[in-house]
Amino acid sequence: MKLFRYGPLDQEKTGILINNIHYDTSGFGEDYDNDFLANSGLERLQDYINKNLKNLNQIPADSRIGTPIANPRKIVCVGLNYSDHATETGLNQEQEPILFLKAISALNGPFDDIIIPKNSYHTDWETELAIVIGKKGNHFPIEESSDYIAGYVMMNDVTERHFMKNRGGTWDKGKGYNTFAPLGPYFVTKDEIEDDGNLRIWLKLNGELMQEGNTKNFITPVKDLLSYISDFFGLFPGDIISTGSPAGTGIGHIPQRFLVDGDVIEYGIDGLGIAKNTFVDYRNT
Template sequence: MKLLRHGNPGDEKPGILLNDEWYDTSALGEDYTNDFLGSGGLERLASFIAKDRHQLKKVPPATRLGVPLANPGKIVCVGLNYRDHIKETGFIPESEPILFLKAMSALNGPFDGVMIPKDSLETDWETELGVVIGKAGTNVEKEEAMNYVAGYILHNDVSERAYMKKRGCTWDKGKGCNTFAPLGPYFVTKDEIPDPGNLHIWLKLNGEMMQDGHTSDLIYPVPDLTAYISEFFGLFPGDIISTGSPAGSGTGRIPQRFLRPGDVIEYGIDELGVARQSFRAYKPMDSGNAG
């Protein structure tokens, strides 16, 4: 199943993609929350669709799509997890995965647009495969790790490199800015993606291909990451593991290319859909602007 949430920010309703059209699933009486995932909600939704799909109301194609999950608990990101990305950045591979957290205040819809932070010098793009956790676990064995995976989601780990590297060398400073975690358009259940290590991953900047990679190039694949991360963070339904980005980021180009107001990125991963973000200049936050 390909799950989505549609409507205005803060007022999204659950839905599903069927035969390339969006349908509202509000009649199920449940949103796609962490509790939904952890209590057999996907099974209830599948039964509901099988029984009542012909009674579902279509969602108009111009409707805004929001984050496909109502309340992710955390996004655990993995740094430098593609061989080609390490090569382009010139970093020396670490002996274990690099982990950092993405702020939940950075959550953003798949077409909402991204705000470049104040005094930004190096805002960059990173298309990533996100793994959605379906049940709680700590110190998970690698052989059991896929039992904790509910599905997958498209994520762009938008980053401000100067904040990361030149302002105290704390990666989180450049990763959790407002709007820096666009997710979706869909949360795709794992039965639709039997091999997460066999997916094309790409990004275009203003129509020009920048990232053209493949998840087979992951240094630490999904089962390994899921087990490893569970040693440090408890995994809970609705958590997301963002598995890293392939080569083609702005910091790896010669000369480097960072994002400016008016730039547009379009990006996608096999089976997970395509998202698009327009970049806008910084604006102070007020009651009507979450940016």
């Protein structure tokens, strides 16, 4: 299934994409949230779709698309998971995966504006494959990682490089600004993705291709990452695990290219859809 949420911010309804048509599923009576995932919601939703397919209504064509997961407890991100991206950033790879948390308040719709913060010099893009966790777990082995995957979603780990590298402390200063985590458009159940280790990732800036990579170039693959992360964080239904960005970000271009008011990014991952955001200076919001 390809699931989405639509409507005004904080008033979203649920939907499903079938044969490239967006249908409303609000009659199911549950949001796509943590409780839904924790209580066999995907199976129950599939039964509902099977029984009511002919009665589903298409959503209005001008509907806003929101985040496909309503209330993740946390967003765990992996840094420098592609060697080419590590090289372009000038940051040092570690012996083990780099982990950091991105603020829940940074969540943003896949077509909503992204705000450039005050005193920003180097706001940048990072298109990433993210995992939606389906059940609670800690300290599980790699061979059990698939059991914890509910599905996949696209995220852009928007980053203020100057805050991250030059303002002291942790990376969080450059990662957690409001709107810096556009998510979606779709939550794609794991049965729809044949191989999460072979997905094309791309991004265009104002129509020009800037980022192109493939998850086959992960340093640490998805299943290994999930097992590793479970030793440091309790994983819960609805948690988002963002797996890192390939090369092609603004910091890696010559000359470097960072985002300014009015810039538009359009980006996609095989099987997960396409998102598009406009950047707006904080003074214009």
